[in-house]
Amino acid sequence: MKQEMPLKGLQRGTGEAYDRLQREDLLSRLRFAPEAGHIWLDGKRMFLLHTGAFGTLRQELIETVGPAEARGILTRMGYQSGARDAELAKKVRSDLSYFERFCVGPQLHALEGIVLVEAVKVEVDVERGHHYGEFVWHESVEDEAHIMAYGIGTEPVCWMQIGYASGYASAFMGRSILYREVSCRATGDSACRIIGKPLEQWQDAEEDVSYFRAQGFVNRTVVDFGATQSREAATRNERGAGSQGRHRDARMLIGASAGFNIVCHAIKRVAPTDAPVLILGESGVGKEMFARALHGESSRSDKPFIAVNCAAIPEQLIESELFGVEKGAFTGAVSSRPGRFERANGGTLFLDELGCLSLPAQSKLLRAVQEGEIERVGDTKQRQVDVRIIAATNEDLRDAVERKTFREDLFYRLNVYPVQIPPLRERTEDIYLLMEYFLDRLTKRHRRDVSGFTDRAIDALLAHDWPGNVRELENVIERAVILASDGGSIDVYHLPEIVARSKRRGLMNPSISGQLVDCEELPLRESAANTAAITDLSVRDNLSEEVPAPDLIFAALERHRGNLSAAARELGLTRAQIAYRAEKLGYAGLFRRRS
Template sequence: MTKVSAGERPHPARSDGGDVARGLCDIHDMLWLPDGGGGAWLGDQRVLLFYPSSYQVLARALLEDAGPEAARRAFMRMGYTAGTNSAALLLSRGTEQVGADSFSKALSMLSIVGVAQAGDVDVDIDAARGRFRASISWTQSLDADFYLSNLGLSAAPVCHSLVGYMNAYASALVGVPVAFREVECQACGHAVCRVVGRTVADWGDEASELDYSRPHQLINRFAAGGETATASDDPDLVGASPGFTVAFQLVERVAPTRVDVLFLGETGVGKELFARALHRISTRCDGPFVAVNCAALPDSLVEAELFGVERGAYTGATRSRAGRFERADGGTLFLDEIGTLPYASQSKLLRVLQTREIERVGGEHLKRVDVRVIAATNEELEAAVRDGRFREDLYFRLSTFPVRIPPLRERRDDIPLLIGHFLNRYKHVHGRSVSGFTTAALQALMRHSYPGNVRELEQLIERAVILTPDQQPIDVAQLFFRPLAGLRHGAGAGDMAAHADGATGAAAQVLSTLLDESWSLSDLGEAFVDLALERASGNVAQAARLLGVSRAQIDYRLRRRRGAPR
């Protein structure tokens, strides 16, 4: 157990007087203001300076217009996003092991932006074994101050954004879902606001009472306490980021209707999971859910597979067979990769969507079907229409209600949730007792660019669970064990860090030479920046693209090198 106390608000220049003060100095070193405006930056993340009065206007508007429950969920999500960003900032530095001091730094971030004044931190944490218990306090909470100033004493704790912040921050650092409960609150008349936190598994039956990550009760059914996932379970949607929440709220809105839906998104974002969720919460939930991958159907058999075939319709048709539309009667038909459907078959699909009547191949009679169609594609259908590969009338018919599912790189707030979800799932599926993640593994997972989106993250975790010995934490070697053929041109620094453990060939020789010559990770980063700027003829934006990072990250490094005032 480590206990840290913080008295008065420490001045940024102080270097003595406790871990919180030192943490505040560390964070202040990362805060800078670029010349010529552009806002304030904390490391490579842009931050906003808010007047408390502006926050109170927002809070009051949410309470009055949306109601207390919707306002609570909104502030939880806002805090969750901030907590994930803070954890990513800490992990990106890669200079320390996760411990009690990491939570002192979290409170430092809250103090420096004026959200709350740091209090006591009492933490027992072992990320490698997935163990976490904490008692954390603060004062001058914006949430509590707003409530006292506008509504008076509260019967229940009100620091929703701060609880959301701690949930996300701890989950990211520990690598498993963590939940906090506020047990004291200044809005209730207590001297301080205090939260206690544990892993969701350690909360047991009480976990169901905690709104630890989910913006809605239909989202994020973690395998916790007495609940366990099985291989046959329909995987649940997991997320709390703004992009994820918007997509799911659109699904909720359209679910009770009869309209067809088009899911748009890159490969691996979970379009079929969203389609299944839509079916589960619709009025058709008791009917069948039939999924078809249009790209897997041979052109000559598309119509037979979709609409059915009568015996003798063609050579080899030895019996009559119902198509997917008939099998989905009374339920939902999911047409994945709709953009690959042959052009000749598109007109017949359009006809079925308009009339809800199908005619089997070789048949003479129309049959009416009651089917809701959900289509999905990773293509730009508008471009396919312009290129003459997709019918414009079918596109307009399908796009009555489009839902875009953002890629994982746009919903990085969800990575800690997904890590914990997949770890719990595959520990049970494969009968393993992996204890958690090392700090290096968590850093690699938070930095990785995920070109394969959620599916890639899931496969990384499943493979690591299989490779890691029981009672041991997952390390980078188990996550990224595939060898590198060489350093990829334009690869991001996070990807290289994640894959370096398995590097072979030319890459291994380069890395070995650099280590022999005592190059530090910081020196290597500076050299990469210089090389990228040289190739880009000094164009910072182009150099950032070469390295796979943001322009702000390059600017931040250059300013630190010059010692420019922040």
């Protein structure tokens, strides 16, 4: 099979083409350093493990936690490994076709001593989200370990390897790809055979997907205001959330990274108790989503969940908001009304941005938390409340205690069970799952037909450090969905904020206009053809039917470092016309004008 494939569109490969691919580029990145006790694969530390030791570990997992839990642990471990190898694949063969880049994964699987891979059929179209992979596995180390312990059985057992294949393909494609083992040597077959395709193309994938989730509540609706909610969910949310958020879409907890799964385990452990929980993490990591998940897993799930943003309530009103007010307590109090504590009675009160509370408000909160008693403003009557407190902050409360801006006794009362949510930049495996989720949700919301992400858009999104975390990612994708053409894909020029920040951080080579280059092992690379075709052409000589208008405008602004007049002359527009278009496309202010 001749390997002269374009860099865009559907690409196919066969076993014969796969067998002809060289492995020297991968072998050259494997380095043994016995003097330091290290083995390196492209700057990532590896280690060797006896098959017998792996078999013992595998058997102990099965006997200790049961086959289903053991399968989940090994599947998720393989998923993490596959996702990391996808980063290497895009970097080591950045100038080759998608097919050649995708085949890095199977080759690495063999290089790492896991299994010998034979490719049967591979179809890859990243922009359209099309994927079909069929492979045969020979001499699987996981089969060997299982057969030694349990002999021939009735169920496929290459759990870690299926996780690897699914994680690798998902990270490579920027969407959820599920591989399934349809034949296995551990069931008496001569070899193992796997088939992979997008998750939505499998009709009965729920059981397979469950092994990728650390807990059952992951990928389950957390805020059920979508049209497909059950009658019970609608009733529960009507009681628990009141009228707030009723126009929002259904939202889910999405993730597969180790950091995400650790948080899920922590929530599952504390949920059945009534202990206060302090959720810590940067702005935008989804602290309220995890709080809602915790409430949903608790014995209070059928009772109200009341959320309070402490930063959004003026200091003079915080007491009445939390504890309620009696009629005539102050000017304007024309009727009595309960506060958030009373409304949350029997359920959960979520206090977001806890560090913004004033010291007087903290004192009153402490009594409510400690004694379970509240007193409305203007009242002398003590009211008993049964409320589970979940607090959240992006501040360092220990530091605030030292600065005397946060009460030490309140801190220790709420810090019974802290849960730290890692930032998105430390959860790369979650980014492409969130990309797919937001793309699907936002195209429906805005009634747009956007097929997916280009390869360089995926690379740019994975390389970004996401200071605004999940909230920023959603914002960026929503804007890209609006900018992208119907029927097209999201490309890097639909991500102007990401490109601009990449330039400032040195991820874009300033000497080569528009060309993304690798920096600090981040996978922000692109096969030069697409980018060079835009930036190195004489823009005015290429008509818009060949290159989309956003490409032309972005390229011209990039070539002239934001000089609107020069870019307008090149495009044959007036300065006012290009300024208007740049503003509409979101490019305004992204480029500094060369003095």
